[in-house]
Amino acid sequence: MISSLRQRLRSIPRGPELRKMIWEMIDNRVRIITAGLSMKELRAVLRGDPPTEKPNPRYKVITTSFIAHLRPRYYPLGATWFTHTFRLGWMTTFFFVVEVLTGLILMVYYIPFPDQAYGSILEIESNVFLGELFRDLHRLGAEAMVLFTWLHLFRTYFTGSYKGARTFTWLTGVALLAITAWLSFTGYLLTWDQLGYWAITVGSSMAESGPVLGPAMNLVLRGAPDIGTGGLLRFYLNHVILFPLIAILVISIHYYKVSREHGISLPADIEEGNASDQRKKEANRRIDLIPDLLSHELFLTSIGILALLAIVYFDWFNSPLETHANPQATPLDTKAPWYFWWLQGLLKIDPAKILENLINPILAAPLFVNMGIKPLELSLLLNSKFIMGLVVPPVVVGLLFAIPYIDRNPARLARKRPFAILWGIAWVFILLALSYMGLPEYGIETPPATRVIQDLAPEEGMGILRETPYEELIPGIYTVGETNPEEICGSDFTYTSSQTGEQVIGCAHLVEVFTEYSEGLLAAEEDGLLPDLHAIMLIERYGPDLKRVGLDVSWTDEATGETKTYTKHYFLHAERSLEE
């Protein structure tokens, strides 16, 4: 045995022969890994040299590898001009990949069960190394993905890239918009905090308002009349299995159509022939995937990753987490995520009211009154939640799907389709207007005392009261209209901030809180909303490192003459975070 080993060792060449042999071995491995590129070729790619062999080994990567086969070998240069695509579709895909990767990590720690879901999120933030980073990245990536999906849709619409052979691609694209929306909607519930719970309750209540099948649809969606264990599990499975798989399927179709069948559209002026010959020639010049486009995409990836990390690191984005979901307490200002504000705005429109306001003044004319015609009452007939939540959105999405079939104009140049362009711009404004209407500030009246206190210390989030350092909460009773805010503490009041360790003079925060409180209530009293106003702010020690701030407002109700009160208590601990 030893002799045979010796023989084999003897057969190994020495000197330059050995070097050549090792080189060939490495080269062979590299060719297998890169699906066709030799070491020499890789070197040429990095140096920007032309291909070293014939046929072009850079094409071989694509023709021999399954994964790389998804990509074309080259693109026409015009289709990759930045001012034509803005890389919007590419960015959307990038964020999808970010979502999958960060989501897989979060899945390891998340527990989809009502009693434990919220705790597991806290666990991710407090006990998982870089857990907060991954949660922030996942949330940020989700919002970016929705944003870029919309932008990509508008770009495709305005450049007319949905016509002819691209009709079906447009359909898959709109389907992807819906899938993205559903993925973010289902993800919203998983934190099981007040924000998610109520946004989803309001959102899914639209299904309930449907005729005949409404209650059944509600049951299928929520797993019970209200969202509970079954509902959370359904949303979770939708979010992590069903829709990611559907998304991957539809993205594949979308991508296959774009890159292998009809290619990315060229700018309209090139396709429709009024660009100069030189520009056309330039636009049709080939740009190889390897190395030119691939290096560009790696470059975009590096920008994307750096941007995401920087946004999280510098605290420009924080994924929100409100208090534990409470089915018994509807929060004061429920707010959907920004990309659903348009839907929330839509729900605030009451078509029955609008029709009544339009028709009833006419019916009030003596002619009709004499004929015995009564004013219309349409609210029973036209359920606004049903119409605005279950009829209008599907119609809008249906219109979106149907755009390539409605718009039969074959031209792509903007000036040859002015109506379509105006229509698109109008929709941008409609969406913005509806989104504005979706804000809690629009069209919802809150009683004045509740409003003042809510602005001071909102049910969720911070507000100036919670931002007041613990040391400044000086025990005492402060009466609105009697206590002068400036006299709450003199300049002899100093404390050492436990947060920064600095010496602070006076109690600017507390003064600000009491001033806002007084001014808000006194303004309401002046407007006649709070007659006989009597309001105090009481601060007392409630436990070690714990103080209670009571805001207590009483006034006389004009209609009944009764005394009404509104009281809110806040407990503030010395170690609490003063930032959101």
Place this chain on the structure above:
Amino acid sequence: MKRIHLEIALGTLFVIASAVLLIIMASEEPARLARFEVEQRAEQIEFGALVFETNCTNCHGSHAQGIPGKAPCLKCPEFFSDRLGEVGWGGSLEDYVVSVVTTGRQVSTRPALYQGEGTGVPVMPTWSDQFGGPLREDQIRAVAAFIVNFESWAAEPEAPEAYPTPLFSVDVNDPIAVGRVAFVQYGCVGCHTVEGLSTATTGPVMNGIATRAAIREGYESAEDYILTSIQNPGDYVVEGFNDGVMPINFGEIISEEDLTNLLAFLMTLTEE
């Protein structure tokens, strides 16, 4: 330089920058985790205080000081030093509180001090939603965190401010208004119903007490009957209630001034 070179160079730079950012974040992470945990505990105590105030003050007093005869003080030194030994609990005090709040107490462990309302009614109700109560587990854990937080005060009691509690806007010169606050402060609300203030059935309803007191035989006046009943509850026991339920030491606890105010408040509770 061609575009591809610029992109490779910049891309490499960005990857390095990302790696540096990641390293910085990782190095700051242990401190962040520790800080988050402290802040989380603080918020849990705040939340527990809110849950306590909403659910527990009726029996344990507005500031967890306890109500004689009804429920014990939860911030007193004895609670932190003796209680676990008394019941033979092996775990931590926080776990003990969680356990008691979760299941409640069917039978009093100190019947001489806290009798409860007789058979059929637990001395402390079950609070966990697992057993039909109103509170979720995280709420119960928060209450326990709030109570355990009192430990440093139990060792070194800090004088509370003399503010009327709960937070009614009170005119301190109005004996009726101050008496109403005293009715809450001394824990009377724990057992007696007054419309708009409390709903409790351990003791007789207080609405209309002034009218009833005036016709009670054997007393000089309505005031005399009410005062006697506060200072010596066994003097007259209303039908349907037992002697020995109401603590006999209110005469010593309540100051003379408060007693006057309390009386003034109770005398406003007439029957029409």
